[in-house]
Amino acid sequence: MFWRWSLRSGECGGIGEAEHYGQGMDFRVKKFPGVRGLPRPEDGLRAMVERAPQAEALAEHWMENCRPFLTAVYSERRRLATAGVALLTLWLFLHVTFGANGMVVYRSKREERQKLQAEIEKLQRENDLYEQQVKSLQNDPQAIEKEAREQLHYARPGEVVYVEPAPVRPRNNTARK
Numbered sequence: 001m002f003w004r005w006s007l008r009s010g011e012c013g014g015i016g017e018a019e020h021y022g023q024g025m026d027f028r029v030k031k032f033p034g035v036r037g038l039p040r041p042e043d044g045l046r047a048m049v050e051r052a053p054q055a056e057a058l059a060e061h062w063m064e065n066c067r068p069f070l071t072a073v074y075s076e077r078r079r080l081a082t083a084g085v086a087l088l089t090l091w092l093f094l095h096v097t098f099g100a101n102g103m104v105v106y107r108s109k110r111e112e113r114q115k116l117q118a119e120i121e122k123l124q125r126e127n128d129l130y131e132q133q134v135k136s137l138q139n140d141p142q143a144i145e146k147e148a149r150e151q152l153h154y155a156r157p158g159e160v161v162y163v164e165p166a167p168v169r170p171r172n173n174t175a176r177k
Contacts, residue, residue: 073080097103136143148154155161 095102099105133143137147153161153163
């Protein structure tokens with residue numbers, strides 16, 4: 001589209017107007033017919049004073065309808081309070097016992113913690129044993145010789161090493177019979 005804005009008074013008529021293919025367009029904001037001005041404070045006060053008797057009559061009618069119920073609740077207030085406290089106590093007991101962080105979950109987590117502690121202690125003892133083996137292999141020539149003889153089947157000159165043969169698995173011929 002081709003738009004041409006003009007600020008000269010000779011073309012299009014002045015500020016707020018535009019020309020589109022030779023047709024003039026007016027962009028000035030005009031008053032809307034359905035919109036009234038802002039209400040004045042005294043208008044709201046006047047309306048409230050005019051409706052006050054109706055509001056009082058409605059409140060009186062509502063109180064008359066609710067009076068028997070309110071009287072019954074008032075006369076039974078101690079029983080209702082006792083029942084409410086009992087329900088609250090029951091809910092609290094169930095929550096403490098079976099809730100997300102209740103006693104059942106606490107006991108299972110405590111047992112799991114004890115198992116993990118025992119496993120940590122076992123692994124710590126095993127780690128200490130391995131540390132002792134590493135230190136002895138780094139510093140003790142006798143430990144080095146022992147490992148060489150046992151693991152690698154080394155021998156000193158003139159020694160004979162006897163190696164136990166692997167056990168022979170007997171053939172199971174009973175299945176064929």
